[in-house]
Amino acid sequence: MKTIETKGRIDDCGVLIAQLPPGFPPGEHSVIVSIREDVSPQSDLPNTFPIAFKTIALDSWPRQSTYRREDIYGDQGR
Numbered sequence: 001m002k003t004i005e006t007k008g009r010i011d012d013c014g015v016l017i018a019q020l021p022p023g024f025p026p027g028e029h030s031v032i033v034s035i036r037e038d039v040s041p042q043s044d045l046p047n048t049f050p051i052a053f054k055t056i057a058l059d060s061w062p063r064q065s066t067y068r069r070e071d072i073y074g075d076q077g078r
Contacts, residue, residue: 008018016033 002024004020006018006020008016010016
């Protein structure tokens with residue numbers, strides 16, 4: 001089971017229109033819908049899906065890098 005929080009729109013016929021993130025297989029699914037009653041007007045919904053993240057290129061970690069807890073926090077543990 002996956003939990004997704006997204007915004008949707010209900011048209012005049014009662015059809016819910018929502019955008020899901022990629023990775024869900026097409027077909028029939030069991031869905032639970034929770035609708036807040038304090039819905040703002042449709043014009044207030046930002047049109048920001050999907051989020052565009054910038055990508056960065058990393059060659060590799062330095063060979064001498066260690067990420068043990070002792071190396072990060074020292075003898076005190078934190």
